[in-house]
Amino acid sequence: MKYMESDQVLKKMNRRILYNNLFKGVFFLATTVGIIVLAILLIQVFTEGIGYINVNFLSGRLSTDPDHAGIMGAILGTLWLMAVVIPITMLLGVCTAIYNELYAKQGKAQSVIQTNIANLAGVPSIVYGILGMTIFVRTLGLGSVVLAGGLTMSLLVLPIVIVSSQEAIRAVPQHLSEASFGLGATKWQTVKNIILPAALPGILTGTILALSRAIGETAPLVVLGIPALLIPFPGGLFDRFTVLPMQIYYWTLDASLVDEYANLASATIIVLLFMLFLLNSTAIIIRNKFQKRY
Amino acid sequence: MSINSHTNTQDTVRVKTLIEESKDSRKLLMLGEKTIPKVLFVVAFLSLLTTVGIVLVLVTETIEFFERVSVIEFFTGTVLRPLSQNPEFGVLPLINGTIISSLIAMLVAGPIGIMTAVFLSEYASDRTRRVLKPMLELLAGIPTIVYGFFAFTFVTPLLRQFIPELGATNILSPGLVMGIMIIPMIASLSEDAMSAVPNAMREGALALGATKLEVTFKVIIPAALSGIIASFVLGISRAIGETMIVTIASGSSKNFTLDVTESMQTMTAYVVEVAAGDAPAGSTIYYSLYAVAMTLFLFTLVMNILARYVSRRFREEY
Structure with missing residues (x-):
């Protein structure tokens, strides 16, 4: 009596191995889909836009005439936005993270705050725009100025900063603070002198990533009412402003009217991507250079 | 002997003032220890305020809308x-x-x-x-x-x-x-x-x-x-x-x-x-x-x- 048909077993096994290899290929192809689209997107944007980048474009004022349009105002607006978002999110984010990680008692209140932060991170950006429009622009009467835009963006990215700061603080090994307590330091002294310096690289990395989210966001600013064509450069917190994504938006919308607007939008995208690239490189450098291993 | 006792009392005085000073700075430190968590709590509470702000803004204006257009119609x-x-x-x-x-x-x-x-x-x-x-x-x-x-x-x-x-x-x-x-x-x-x-x-x-x-x-x-x-x-x-x-x-x-x-x-x-x-x-x-x-x-x-x-x-x- 034969218990095994060796032919059949072999056939079955070969089929199973074939399937395995086949699907490995399929999974690999699926992984490359996103990357291929990314490559097409970048090639498309660069071929359309790179020819339009020159000194006049980078330093000039906005104009309806594509030959004379410049994006200096939008670049300055983006920088002003960053100048508001960085201090606010750092201050609020780090304080909240310190409280949540080191001071809050584990309990109901603590879990309410944590759940709330998780929920805030999932609120669509446009809802923040409505909040900013209602509170900062209309109720406080600021108008669509740098400060209103900066505060709105700060609220939007605050959950990111809080969560990454909390992770950075949690990653500081326990024995460091125990040694500090052992030397007679108080809790705040330990936080200030030991935990924060050790967590700083992580906090900075998180803040920079949040910042790159903030300068790429468009929807909240559309709701705030950033104008399409603004000639004067912003010079302070209470000046009206525009940013690079808004400029891309308006030029894309009008691309069907003037063909060259699509090229200008591409050129602006290149500038925006370059700024994002700089920010992210900084984050990586900070992470690699200052991250201590304990 | 006398010189010794003299320095001793001086030392005691110095140590006493040192203790006093340290107590004072300790008090200040403890004040900080007590207030800083409260400040941090207020800041942490701000994130909760964002949610309250969003809900409040949306709810009040939505109610206003539903006074003009019925919920069912919407x-x-x-x-x-x-x-x-x-x-x-x-x-x-x-x-x-x-x-x-x-x-x-x-x-x-x-x-x-x-x-x-x-x-x-x-x-x-x-x-x-x-x-x-x-x-x-x-x-x-x-x-x-x-x-x-x-x-x-x-x-x-x-x-x-x-x-x-x-x-x-x-x-x-x-x-x-x-x-x-x-x-x-x-x-x-x-x-x-x-x-x-x-x-x-x-x-x-x-x-x-x-x-x-x-x-x-x-x-x-x-x-x-x-x-x-x-x-x-x-x-x-x-x-x-x-x-x-x-x-x-x-x-x-x-x-x-x-x-x-x-x-x-x-x-x-x-x-x-x-x-x-x-x-x-x-x-x-x-x-x-x-x-x-x-x-x-x-x-x-x-x-x-x-x-x-x-x-x-x-x-x-x-």
């Missing part, structure tokens, strides 16, 4: 004509547009995302993973406005060569691009869930003679299912809340249809249209913005809570 109306002479405010066309665009996005992002996760977690070598993961992160870092530009100026014209009846603005192209945008999110969350499955389970199945494919489908995916489903739900939530891609590439026609070649408006795009259109404060159109935003907020909130519930309730603990 939620069952299939016609949205805010600007016409006798305006109608049915939200269904917007919900329809939102669901269809999210569905298209998930049809792209769901399968591709999970296959990417399987490849990265089960098949890829460390070196391949180190090359591929940063590229996917790059994809996640592209601003949505750039995707919108891409959908409008590249994907739509490309699709029109194959589907001639496709409009210059349509829901298909932004839906597809949105799917590409969500791939990294689903891939990375699902991969986290798959990597969390203990190696012993993989090795056990492999030792029994299973191929990697069989391990993936019969061991890893069932074990990581809660995390995978949670990543899907979060992906849907992201698609529902996405604004710029659909605003640019899908236009502003408030069609109530299932035909993906037509222009449709999502809830987010409606908010942009009304807000950018300078609706006078106090008009019904102005308040409709809040009612739509409230609906959007509830949709995403439910999705986010659901995702957390799924990943907690159905987690397999090892």
Whole structure:
């Protein structure tokens, strides 16, 4: 009596191995889909836009005439936005993270705050725009100025900063603070002198990533009412402003009217991507250079 | 002797003042120890205030809206004509547009995302993973406005060569691009869930003679299912809340249809249209913005809570 048909077993096994290899290929192809689209997107944007980048474009004022349009105002607006978002999110984010990680008692209140932060991170950006429009622009009467835009963006990215700061603080090994307590330091002294310096690289990395989210966001600013064509450069917190994504938006919308607007939008995208690239490189450098291993 | 006692008393005095001084500075220190947590608590509370602000703003203005337009008309109306002479405010066309665009996005992002996760977690070598993961992160870092530009100026014209009846603005192209945008999110969350499955389970199945494919489908995916489903739900939530891609590439026609070649408006795009259109404060159109935003907020909130519930309730603990 034969218990095994060796032919059949072999056939079955070969089929199973074939399937395995086949699907490995399929999974690999699926992984490359996103990357291929990314490559097409970048090639498309660069071929359309790179020819339009020159000194006049980078330093000039906005104009309806594509030959004379410049994006200096939008670049300055983006920088002003960053100048508001960085201090606010750092201050609020780090304080909240310190409280949540080191001071809050584990309990109901603590879990309410944590759940709330998780929920805030999932609120669509446009809802923040409505909040900013209602509170900062209309109720406080600021108008669509740098400060209103900066505060709105700060609220939007605050959950990111809080969560990454909390992770950075949690990653500081326990024995460091125990040694500090052992030397007679108080809790705040330990936080200030030991935990924060050790967590700083992580906090900075998180803040920079949040910042790159903030300068790429468009929807909240559309709701705030950033104008399409603004000639004067912003010079302070209470000046009206525009940013690079808004400029891309308006030029894309009008691309069907003037063909060259699509090229200008591409050129602006290149500038925006370059700024994002700089920010992210900084984050990586900070992470690699200052991250201590304990 | 006398000299000695003299210095001794002097020393005692000095030590006493030192103790006093140290007590004083200690007091100051303790004051700080007591007040700083309170200050931190107030700041931590601010994040709660943001939520309260959002809910308060949305609820009060939505109530105002429902005093002008009935709740039933809003939620069952299939016609949205805010600007016409006798305006109608049915939200269904917007919900329809939102669901269809999210569905298209998930049809792209769901399968591709999970296959990417399987490849990265089960098949890829460390070196391949180190090359591929940063590229996917790059994809996640592209601003949505750039995707919108891409959908409008590249994907739509490309699709029109194959589907001639496709409009210059349509829901298909932004839906597809949105799917590409969500791939990294689903891939990375699902991969986290798959990597969390203990190696012993993989090795056990492999030792029994299973191929990697069989391990993936019969061991890893069932074990990581809660995390995978949670990543899907979060992906849907992201698609529902996405604004710029659909605003640019899908236009502003408030069609109530299932035909993906037509222009449709999502809830987010409606908010942009009304807000950018300078609706006078106090008009019904102005308040409709809040009612739509409230609906959007509830949709995403439910999705986010659901995702957390799924990943907690159905987690397999090892």
